[in-house]
Amino acid sequence: MTPEGTLREVLARVAARRGFPALILQAELDGWPAAAVAAMKEQGLLTRTSPAVSTVCPGCEDACRMPVEILPDPREPAAFIVCDRRDDINRVPVPPGHLEQWAATGQAIAGMLARLLGLYPPEGQGPDPARWEVGLLKGTDVLTLESDRITVDRRTLIRLVNQPAAGGGDRESAAQRRARLKQLVAKEKAKGNKAFLKVVAEREGISVSTLKGILTKGD
Numbered sequence: 001m002t003p004e005g006t007l008r009e010v011l012a013r014v015a016a017r018r019g020f021p022a023l024i025l026q027a028e029l030d031g032w033p034a035a036a037v038a039a040m041k042e043q044g045l046l047t048r049t050s051p052a053v054s055t056v057c058p059g060c061e062d063a064c065r066m067p068v069e070i071l072p073d074p075r076e077p078a079a080f081i082v083c084d085r086r087d088d089i090n091r092v093p094v095p096p097g098h099l100e101q102w103a104a105t106g107q108a109i110a111g112m113l114a115r116l117l118g119l120y121p122p123e124g125q126g127p128d129p130a131r132w133e134v135g136l137l138k139g140t141d142v143l144t145l146e147s148d149r150i151t152v153d154r155r156t157l158i159r160l161v162n163q164p165a166a167g168g169g170d171r172e173s174a175a176q177r178r179a180r181l182k183q184l185v186a187k188e189k190a191k192g193n194k195a196f197l198k199v200v201a202e203r204e205g206i207s208v209s210t211l212k213g214i215l216t217k218g219d
Contacts, residue, residue, distance in 0.1 A: 003036035010104050026100040051099035057081045059092035
């Protein structure tokens with residue numbers, strides 16, 4: 001699997017979970033490119049979570065998924081599987097660390113994108129637990145995972161934001177965005193805020209000059 005493939009795999013699993021965390025065993029991550037896994041952990045896309053309560057039994061070639069029993073031990077807890085499907089197998093030890101797993105969530109993806117883009121974090125989660133809005137990304141790939149780091153093509157993203165394709169968004173057209181920004185500027189002016197352009201620009205994650213260009217376009 002390529003580094004880009006690992007990122008796509010994690011995103012696909014999160015999407016399939018529809019709001020619930022996607023859990024990935026460390027044993028599976030060990031088979032992925034090490035630098036890519038390290039980058040996803042460093043960026044907070046993968047976070048350590050509680051140990052798995054079931055796993056694939058290493059006792060025979062059948063590779064059944066079985067629940068794991070754990071004997072508490074102050075030095076090192078003993079994990080094992082009790083096989084009830086074969087007469088020649090009873091207790092199967094589970095190697096230490098085999099139950100270690102990591103979680104990926106939509107919220108973690110949104111937070112990572114917000115940090116990479118320098119955006120303000122959202123005020124709260126929306127009503128749909130399976131949707132985390134950071135912005136509208138249309139027409140190209142702007143998020144990439146290289147050998148050891150996750151990056152965002154800021155130049156391409158800014159170009160898409162400032163020059164949206166006709167019909168490219170289902171939530172806000174260029175005209176609607178301009179009208180909304182004008183309303184925000186008007187509200188800040190009404191508050192007596194002399195730095196109204198700067199406040200709105202920072203809230204939108206754009207520069208003041210970009211904001212001025214959007215407001216005056218078409219006038």
